[in-house]
Amino acid sequence: MPRIQFRLNGVETTVDADPDRSLLSILRGPLGMTGPHFGCGSGECGACNVIVGNHAVAACDTPAWSVAGKDITTIEGLGSAENPHPLQRAFIAEQALQCGYCISGILMSAAALLMQNPKPTGNDVKAALDRNLCRCGSHNRIVRAVLRAADEMASS
Amino acid sequence: MTNPAPSSAPALPVSLAANPVLSSWIRFSSDGHVTLSPGKVEIGQGIVTTLAQIAADELDVDFGRVQMVRASTAASPNEGVTSGSLSVQQSGRAIRQACAEIRQIFLTAASDQLGVGIDALEIKDGTISGPGNISTSYWELADKVSLDRKATPGAVPKQSAKRALAGSSVQRLDIPDKVFAQPRFIHDQALPGMLHGRVLRPELSGAKLADLSEDGARAVAGLVAIVRDGNFSGVISETEAGAEAALNMLRKGATWSPGETLPDENRLAEFLKAQPVESSVVDKKATAGAVEKKRTIRRQYTRPYIAHASIAPSCATAQWNGDRVHVWTHSQGVYLLRADLALVLKLPAENITVEHMEGAGCYGHNAADDVALDAVLLAKAAGGRPVRVLWSRADEMSHAPFGAAMAIEIEADLDAQGEIVDWRHSIWSNGHAARPGRAAQPALLAGTELATPFPRMISTNPPQANGGGGDRNSIPLYDFPSWQIDSHRLTTMPVRTSALRTLGAQGNVFAIESFLDEIAAERGEDPVAFRLRHLRDERAKDVIRAAAKRANWKPEKRAGTGYGIGFARYKNTGAYCAVIAEVEGAEDIRVKRLTLAVDVGEAINPDGVINQIEGGAIQATSWVLKERVRFDDKRITSTSWTDYPILRFSEVPEVVVELIQRPDSDPVGAGEAAHGPVTAAIANAVFDALEIRVRDLPITRERLIAAMELGA
Numbered sequence: 001m002p003r004i005q006f007r008l009n010g011v012e013t014t015v016d017a018d019p020d021r022s023l024l025s026i027l028r029g030p031l032g033m034t035g036p037h038f039g040c041g042s043g044e045c046g047a048c049n050v051i052v053g054n055h056a057v058a059a060c061d062t063p064a065w066s067v068a069g070k071d072i073t074t075i076e077g078l079g080s081a082e083n084p085h086p087l088q089r090a091f092i093a094e095q096a097l098q099c100g101y102c103i104s105g106i107l108m109s110a111a112a113l114l115m116q117n118p119k120p121t122g123n124d125v126k127a128a129l130d131r132n133l134c135r136c137g138s139h140n141r142i143v144r145a146v147l148r149a150a151d152e153m154a155s156s
Numbered sequence: 157m158t159n160p161a162p163s164s165a166p167a168l169p170v171s172l173a174a175n176p177v178l179s180s181w182i183r184f185s186s187d188g189h190v191t192l193s194p195g196k197v198e199i200g201q202g203i204v205t206t207l208a209q210i211a212a213d214e215l216d217v218d219f220g221r222v223q224m225v226r227a228s229t230a231a232s233p234n235e236g237v238t239s240g241s242l243s244v245q246q247s248g249r250a251i252r253q254a255c256a257e258i259r260q261i262f263l264t265a266a267s268d269q270l271g272v273g274i275d276a277l278e279i280k281d282g283t284i285s286g287p288g289n290i291s292t293s294y295w296e297l298a299d300k301v302s303l304d305r306k307a308t309p310g311a312v313p314k315q316s317a318k319r320a321l322a323g324s325s326v327q328r329l330d331i332p333d334k335v336f337a338q339p340r341f342i343h344d345q346a347l348p349g350m351l352h353g354r355v356l357r358p359e360l361s362g363a364k365l366a367d368l369s370e371d372g373a374r375a376v377a378g379l380v381a382i383v384r385d386g387n388f389s390g391v392i393s394e395t396e397a398g399a400e401a402a403l404n405m406l407r408k409g410a411t412w413s414p415g416e417t418l419p420d421e422n423r424l425a426e427f428l429k430a431q432p433v434e435s436s437v438v439d440k441k442a443t444a445g446a447v448e449k450k451r452t453i454r455r456q457y458t459r460p461y462i463a464h465a466s467i468a469p470s471c472a473t474a475q476w477n478g479d480r481v482h483v484w485t486h487s488q489g490v491y492l493l494r495a496d497l498a499l500v501l502k503l504p505a506e507n508i509t510v511e512h513m514e515g516a517g518c519y520g521h522n523a524a525d526d527v528a529l530d531a532v533l534l535a536k537a538a539g540g541r542p543v544r545v546l547w548s549r550a551d552e553m554s555h556a557p558f559g560a561a562m563a564i565e566i567e568a569d570l571d572a573q574g575e576i577v578d579w580r581h582s583i584w585s586n587g588h589a590a591r592p593g594r595a596a597q598p599a600l601l602a603g604t605e606l607a608t609p610f611p612r613m614i615s616t617n618p619p620q621a622n623g624g625g626g627d628r629n630s631i632p633l634y635d636f637p638s639w640q641i642d643s644h645r646l647t648t649m650p651v652r653t654s655a656l657r658t659l660g661a662q663g664n665v666f667a668i669e670s671f672l673d674e675i676a677a678e679r680g681e682d683p684v685a686f687r688l689r690h691l692r693d694e695r696a697k698d699v700i701r702a703a704a705k706r707a708n709w710k711p712e713k714r715a716g717t718g719y720g721i722g723f724a725r726y727k728n729t730g731a732y733c734a735v736i737a738e739v740e741g742a743e744d745i746r747v748k749r750l751t752l753a754v755d756v757g758e759a760i761n762p763d764g765v766i767n768q769i770e771g772g773a774i775q776a777t778s779w780v781l782k783e784r785v786r787f788d789d790k791r792i793t794s795t796s797w798t799d800y801p802i803l804r805f806s807e808v809p810e811v812v813v814e815l816i817q818r819p820d821s822d823p824v825g826a827g828e829a830a831h832g833p834v835t836a837a838i839a840n841a842v843f844d845a846l847e848i849r850v851r852d853l854p855i856t857r858e859r860l861i862a863a864m865e866l867g868a
Contacts, residue, residue: 025397092327135465137774
């Protein structure tokens, strides 16, 4: 099995894997991560989104070979209860979810947006999240939470 | 023999009467915690937080001391199914009543210990204190006071004004874990030695497994077992990727018989009306005097099959130990699932433990129960190791039950003044419930696939007393002088249906509220005024007035923009909800804003109620504008998000919710209140904008064109 190397949440990581295997399958399988969620397996729902470089991508639809040497951030690398990312604080403040299954992917899409555009408008947020599906109908709260986080980051 | 209790005696809330032992609900530990064990489960609606609020309030303890236990058949009270927007009504009332009694029990114990009367004692954050700095606490008394006793109806819960937490928007307990990616979902559970299973299901509807070559799957690394029992087959692997690969090989080795013929998706009303049915009169109201009918108008409304389409495919884990099995599930009813598993396995229920874990958003009877049986059947071949089974997206979109398609005909007789003098409402639909655990046969998919199969359960309708099914919300709340409501439930079921949010209420409210709008338009009467004139219930009128006021009804007309109203009281006994929709567009309709007013009685957690209403409104918008299960004559074809699109961020309307607080009215659920009214409000707004009446959902470009041609 070929070895594939990348930086995962800042840590140099090596896995032995079929290069065509999906990044999601590697993250959830041998790497034992549970943040990126499986939703469809074909890049249509965004529940498994992670950041590669500074773009949000669907990990289920990303072959392992394509992330060799890249920087990958998952929800586990975004922040923690002790040291939360402003987005995580904002999602709690806005109570911006119902079931929460889609949220780890949405947080990563939102984090990628804020890396590229620190002062987004509501429409910018909606456009950035348009490939993320939410079935419970928490969309408006999610948009508010992302704007709130952007405000907080701008003023700090 | 004992004398029957006088009818005026206070009765226990239904869930508490069924599970009267107080310790099955509440326990105190000496380290300062209260453990609350409800029978209802978290399905994304935030109920666990609301129930904790109720307990903390009634016991006078800080909210942070309440620890919630997930439902399990090992210990939890049996509260049936978490459905029907009944969790606050059933679990909430039971917990409030149990806590009121427990509070009294501890006050009595404290009074004995401290030697002062109960009236001299007060409780603050669990500390029970009296005059002169004497005190004890729940925690000190925990080991001395037994709650292994049955609840009695005498205890009186606090008055609403004395509750500190009810009515305040406490933050949900589960949200931090979810934003910090702490594993909480069943999908993320990792048990020691856990294996991964996948089940092979046919693409053709109802096809049988004629032949299965296992060679390809056997060659896949990590394979533990291939399981086959009749038409049920699946694989177990050491790894998830191995299970996926083995399933792919198994699929290649499978030969299927031709399946069953599905109806024509473009002629659903004709199909529904041509099937064998069981007919019943839902309600009949006779007029007091003779009325003169001048003319009759008749309209037909339809809704398609609708998919649950949760973001996660269904998942379960099972582990056998001899003849006992432990199941982890996101089912809505752990005891009901256990009953069906016992039927399939021919085991006593005591041998089966079913434990709840959170899944993705649950909007009714999805595949959660089905996948639990899949896991149990596969795990038999796992030598005592736990087996986690996950459905594919395609299976989730085609093999899980759907919300039933409906055809609804309404006829109204009008007098010379155009007033409604008689109203006839007829429904053709499959039943809206085929839930597990309620019949002599199981309702689980794999049960129908075994070598000795159980028959397919044809869905039925809950009785009107429980809110009805296909007939839910079919009885008008308007004061028409006479009416008859008929329900025709199909006794065939080529497309599998069961409970989806609101059951038949979305279809019936769409039909009633659209028809009223048509009559009001014909009369040239304002649709809000028309509704208010026909309502007697002040709470109903209040939500309509509040929504209309908040939306500045009726805003001045602009080209390409329309406004419409919808109203219902969910199940005619639950939450009141009125909606004003603002839409724009011509060929493609965009819902710009939804303004809702809601009355759920006492709103324990107002933000939680608003969250549920917003979510319901957005989900209903998705149903109305986009959703329709697609099929040809052999198979369900809408098996991906491309083929079954749902509303996206860029399409979501602004949602404004006004909550009418009634702290002295019993709390009712909010999860299903918005769907029917939102559906009707959008359809009515489309008519206002375009003068096109769409009577067949969803309101897509092709339906608009079809309606336009019909009107031309």
